[in-house]
Amino acid sequence: xxxxxxxxxxxxxxxxxxxxxxxxxxxxxxxxxxxxxxxxxxxxxxxxxxxxxxxxxxxxxxxxxxxxxxxxxxxxxxxxxxxxxxxxxxxxxxxxxxxxxxxxxxxxxxxxxxxxxxxxxxxxxxxxxxxxxxxxxxxxxxxxxxxxxxxxxxxxxxxxxxxxxxxxxxxxxxxxxxxxxxxxxxxxxxxxxxxxxxxxxxxxxxxxxxxxxxxxxxxxxxxxxxxxxxxxxxxxxxxxxxxxxxxxxxxxxxxxxxxxxxxxxxxxxxxxxxxxxxxxxxxxxxxxxxxxxxxxxxxxxxxxxxxxxxxxxxxxxxxxxxxxxxxxxxxxxxxxxxxxxxxxxxxxxxxxxxxxxxxxxxxxxxxxxxxxxxxxxxxxxxxxxxxxxxxxxxxxxxxxxxxxxxxxxxxxxxxxxxxxxxxxx
Amino acid sequence: xxxxxxxxxxxxxxxxxxxxxxxxxxxxxxxxxxxxxxxxxxxxxxxxxxxxxxxxxxxxxxxxxxxxxxxxxxxxxxxxxxxxxxxxxxxxxxxxxxxxxxxxxxxxxxxxxxxxxxxxxxxxxxxxxxxxxxxxxxxxxxxxxxxxxxxxxxxxxxxxxxxxxxxxxxxxxxxxxxxxxxxxxxxxxxxxxxxxxxxxxxxxxxxxxxxxxxxxxxxxxxxxxxxxxxxxxxxxxxxxxxxxxxxxxxxxxxxxxxxxxxxxxxxxxxxxxxxxxxxxxxxxxxxxxxxxxxxxxxxxxxxxxxxxxxxxxxxxxxxxxxxxxxxxxxxxxxxxxxxxxxxxxxxxxxxxxxxxxxxxxxxxxxxxxxxxxxxxxxxxxxxxxxxxxxxxxxxxxxxxxxxxxxxxxxxxxxxxxxxxxxxxx
Numbered sequence: 137x138x139x140x141x142x143x144x145x146x147x148x149x150x151x152x153x154x155x156x157x158x159x160x161x162x163x164x165x166x167x168x169x170x171x172x173x174x175x176x177x178x179x180x181x182x183x184x185x186x187x188x189x190x191x192x193x194x195x196x197x198x199x200x201x202x203x204x205x206x207x208x209x210x211x212x213x214x215x216x217x218x219x220x221x222x223x224x225x226x227x228x229x230x231x232x233x234x235x236x237x238x239x240x241x242x243x244x245x246x247x248x249x250x251x252x253x254x255x256x257x258x259x260x261x262x263x264x265x266x267x268x269x270x271x272x273x274x275x276x277x278x279x280x281x282x283x284x285x286x287x288x289x290x291x292x293x294x295x296x297x298x299x300x301x302x303x304x305x306x307x308x309x310x311x312x313x314x315x316x317x318x319x320x321x322x323x324x325x326x327x328x329x330x331x332x333x334x335x336x337x338x339x340x341x342x343x344x345x346x347x348x349x350x351x352x353x354x355x356x357x358x359x360x361x362x363x364x365x366x367x368x369x370x371x372x373x374x375x376x377x378x379x380x381x382x383x384x385x386x387x388x389x390x391x392x393x394x395x396x397x398x399x400x401x402x403x404x405x406x407x408x409x410x411x412x413x414x415x416x417x418x419x420x421x422x423x424x425x426x427x428x429x430x431x432x433x434x435x436x437x438x439x440x441x442x443x444x445x446x447x448x449x450x451x452x453x454x455x456x457x458x459x460x461x462x463x464x465x466x467x468x469x470x471x472x473x474x475x476x477x478x479x480x481x482x483x484x485x486x487x488x489x490x491x492x493x494x495x496x497x498x499x500x501x502x503x504x505x506x507x508x509x510x511x512x513x514x515x516x517x518x519x520x521x522x523x524x525x526x527x528x529x530x531x532x533x534x535x536x537x538x539x540x541x542x543x544x545x546x547x548x549x550x551x552x553x554x555x556x557x558x559x560x561x
Numbered sequence: 562x563x564x565x566x567x568x569x570x571x572x573x574x575x576x577x578x579x580x581x582x583x584x585x586x587x588x589x590x591x592x593x594x595x596x597x598x599x600x601x602x603x604x605x606x607x608x609x610x611x612x613x614x615x616x617x618x619x620x621x622x623x624x625x626x627x628x629x630x631x632x633x634x635x636x637x638x639x640x641x642x643x644x645x646x647x648x649x650x651x652x653x654x655x656x657x658x659x660x661x662x663x664x665x666x667x668x669x670x671x672x673x674x675x676x677x678x679x680x681x682x683x684x685x686x687x688x689x690x691x692x693x694x695x696x697x698x699x700x701x702x703x704x705x706x707x708x709x710x711x712x713x714x715x716x717x718x719x720x721x722x723x724x725x726x727x728x729x730x731x732x733x734x735x736x737x738x739x740x741x742x743x744x745x746x747x748x749x750x751x752x753x754x755x756x757x758x759x760x761x762x763x764x765x766x767x768x769x770x771x772x773x774x775x776x777x778x779x780x781x782x783x784x785x786x787x788x789x790x791x792x793x794x795x796x797x798x799x800x801x802x803x804x805x806x807x808x809x810x811x812x813x814x815x816x817x818x819x820x821x822x823x824x825x826x827x828x829x830x831x832x833x834x835x836x837x838x839x840x841x842x843x844x845x846x847x848x849x850x851x852x853x854x855x856x857x858x859x860x861x862x863x864x865x866x867x868x869x870x871x872x873x874x875x876x877x878x879x880x881x882x883x884x885x886x887x888x889x890x891x892x893x894x895x896x897x898x899x900x901x902x903x904x905x906x907x908x909x910x911x912x913x914x915x916x917x918x919x920x921x922x923x924x925x926x927x928x929x930x931x932x933x934x935x936x937x938x939x940x941x942x943x944x945x946x947x948x949x950x951x952x953x954x955x956x957x958x959x960x961x962x963x964x965x966x967x968x969x970x971x972x973x974x975x976x977x978x979x980x981x982x983x984x985x986x
Contacts, residue, residue, distance in 0.1 A: 190674025192648035195632035199665040202806045205799050209622035225619035233746040233794045234710040240624040249615025268799045279879045281926035285659040285913040321658040369658045454704045488710040501706035
C-alpha cells in the first residue's frame with residue numbers, strides 16, 4: 137500500500153528530516169546553544185531533581201506508578217452497570233504497551249463484588265462423577281507437581297458489545313478495554329481431575345466461585361483436560377483480589393465469564409448445567425429469535441490503541457501507530473493496517489513474542505501530513521481466520537446481541553489530530 | 562540421580578498416595594462428609610465472602626495486592642547502606658513465580674535517592690563526537706520509529722557480594738535479591754545515535770543520570786549499537802520512579818549500575834571516562850592488589866528460591882523446589898539440582914520462555930522424607946558456560962571483592978524443614 141492522500145508508510149529519509157526539525161524547534165544542547173536557537177533552561181539550568189536528594193528505598197516497600205501517571209486507571213461508564221451486584225470497568229489499553237497488562241490495570245467484571253478471601257480458609261473441592269472426591273487447601277495446590285507459567289488473554293464476551301448497533305463509545309478503553317493479558321502460574325486442571333479420577337460418564341465440568349454470586353458455568357471435559365489451569369499466580373505474584381485471589385480457573389481462548397474467580401468447587405457431570413450465565417446471559421440472540429448455544433471461543437480481533445479518541449495525534453510528521461491483537465484459536469500471525477477505511481492495506485510489524493492464545497503487539501511507523509485518516513486494523517491467526525468487518529458479522533447474526541463482536545473498528549482522525557469512533561457505511 | 566538418603570525425585574505413584582492422605586486429613590466435601598472424616602466448616606458452612614456483596618469496581622481504579630500478601634515487600638538490611646545517599650533493597654524472590662518481576666517488587670539501588678521527574682520537563686541530550694547534537698523530549702522518543710519490547714534481567718554487580726567471605730545472610734531475598742526481570746518498551750539506542758551521527762573516532766558512550774548522583778558510566782560503542790535500549794516502558798506501563806521514570810538506559814546482560822536511570826545525556830567520546838562507579842566502585846580487587854578492569858558481563862547464575870531460609874519446608878511428602886537462573890551471555894539452557902551438596906545432580910524442568918539475557922524459571926518436584934538436604938542449583942547457558950562453585954571463584958579472585966559473585970549457593974534443609982545458608986567446606 138502507498139496512500140499518498142491519507143498518510144504514508146514511513147519513509148526513512150523523510151523521518152530523519154522531520155526529527156531534525158523537531159530537535160531544532162526544541163533547541164538546544166550546550167554544544168549548540170550558541171547557534172540561532174534559544175537555550176533551553178531545562179538543559180542549561182540545574183533542575184531540582186538533580187539538586188536535591190530523593191527518597192531512599194525505605195519509602196516504598198511496594199512500589200506504585202509516578203504521580204504524573206495517576207490519570208492512567210481502570211475506568212467505568214456511568215450508564216453501564218456499575219452497581220456492586222454487577223460492575224465492570226475497562227483496561228486503559230491506549231496508555232499501555234507491550235503484550236502484558238499490568239495487574240493493577242487489568243479490567244474487572246464482578247457479579248457479586250470483590251470477594252476478600254483469607255487463603256488459609258479457602259478450600260477447593262472436586263466432586264460429582266469422580267472416583268474420589270477431593271478437597272485442596274492452597275498449600276496443597278502449591279505442593280502439586282507440574283506447576284507451569286503461561287501468558288493468556290482474557291476477553292469478556294461483551295467486549296465491544298455496545299458497537300453492534302453502531303459506533304457509540306468514544307475511546308478504545310471503552311470499546312475494547314474488557315481484555316487483559318497476563319502471566320498465570322498454576323497447575324493444569326487435568327492434574328487435579330486425574331487425581332480425583334473422572335468416571336467414564338463424566339463429560340462436563342462445572343466450576344463454581346466462592347463470591348456472593350456463586351458463579352457457575354459448564355465446560356466440556358475435553359477443554360478441561362486440554363489446557364485449563366487452576367491458577368494462583370498472576371504476573372509473578374499472587375492473583376489480585378479482583379482477579380479471583382487466592383485461586384481462579386483459566387480457560388485459554390474462551391470467553392472471560394468461564395474463567396471462574398475465587399474458585400471453590402469443580403463438579404463433574406454427564407451433561408451441561410445450562411446455568412444462568414450460559415443461557416439468559418452470554419448467548420447471542422439472532423435475528424430470527426433463536427440463540428446461539430455455547431459460544432465459547434473468542435475469535436481473532438484487533439484494535440488500534442494509538443491513535444484513538446483518548447490518544448489523538450499531536451503533531452504532523454513521524455508518528456507511531458500501535459495496537460493489540462488476539463485470537464482464541466491460536467497465535468496471531470499477521471495484522472494489517474488501513475489508513476483509508478479499508479481500501480488499501482499494509483502489514484504491520486509484530487513485536488514481542490506472539491504466543492498462542494496470548495495478546496500480540498503491532499506497530500506501524502508512519503508520517504502524518506495532516507490529512508484525515510480512517511484507521512482500521514485486521515488480525516489474522518495461524519488457523520487462517522481473518523477478522524471480519526462489523527457489516528459481515530451483522531449479516532450473519534443481526535444486531536440483537538451484545539456479545540462476541542470481533543468486527544473491525546474504524547477511527548476517524550481529523551485534520552486537528554482529534555480521533556472519533558465512526559463506522560464505514 | 563536417585564538419592565534415597567536425602568530426598569528423591571518425585572515418583573508419580575508415591576505422590577498420588579501422599580496427596581490422597583492430605584485430602585483425607587483435611588476432610589471433607591459434602592459428598593464424603595458422612596464418612597469417617599470430620600466435616601470441614603470451611604466447606605459445609607457458608608462463608609462471609611459467599612454471603613455478602615463485595616466492593617464494586619469503583620473501589621480500586623489502580624489495583625494492589627490482597628491484604629493477606631502485605632508481608633511480601635522489598636526489604637533492606639539495616640547494617641547495609643540504607644542512607645538516602647546510598648540505599649538498596651531486595652526483591653522478595655522467594656515469594657515470586659514465573660519469569661517476570663512485578664514492578665512494585667523490583668529491587669532498588671539508588672546513589673542519590675529517587676528522582677521525581679515531570680516527564681514534560683525531561684530532556685535527553687546527545688552530544689560529544691557526533692555530527693549533530695540532539696535533544697529529545699519524551700514526546701519525541703515516543704514518536705521514533707522502531708519501538709520494541711524485550712524482557713531482560715538486571716542484576717546488581719554486588720548481588721551475593723556478602724557471600725564472598727562465607728555464608729552470611731539468611732534468605733535468598735538478601736543473598737540474591739538484587740535482581741529483577743521485566744519487559745522494557747523503548748527505542749534501540751542505535752536509532753538515536755544514528756540520528757545524531759557518531760563520528761568515526763566516537764568509540765565510547767557515557768550515559769548520565771538526571772538524579773542528584775548524576776550517575777555516569779562508560780559503554781563501548783559496539784555494545785551501545787548492538788542491543789542497548791532507551792526505555793520508557795516497563796511491564797506494559799510507564800517506568801516506575803525508582804526505576805528511572807521517565808526514561809532509563811537498558812544494557813542487556815551487563816551489570817545493573819550501567820543501566821543509568823533518569824537518563825538525561827549520552828556523550829560520545831574516544832575513550833572511557835573511568836568514572837567513580839567503574840574505578841573505585843564496581844571493580845574487583847584481586848588478592849595481589851590489582852583490580853579487574855571493566856567487568857561488565859554478568860555470568861550465568863542460579864538460585865533455589867523455594868525452599869530457602871525464608872521459605873522452609875512445611876510438610877513431608879510432595880514438595881515443589883523452584884528457582885531462577887540467568888546469564889549475561891545468552892539464554893539459560895539447563896539447570897541442574899543437587900540435594901546432597903553437589904555429589905549427585907539431576908536436571909530441573911525449565912518452564913516459561915527461556916529468552917536470551919532474560920530470567921528462566923526452573924522446577925523440580927520431589928518427595929521429602931524428613932532427612933537433611935543440602936540443596937544446590939547450577940546453571941548452564943547456551944554458550945556452554947557452567948556456573949562455578951564459590952571455591953572455584955575464590956581460587957581465581959580471592960575474597961577482597963564484593964562484586965560479581967555467581968558461585969553456587971547451598972541451602973541446608975534441617976529435619977524440621979527449617980533452611981539455613983551454609984557453605985560446603
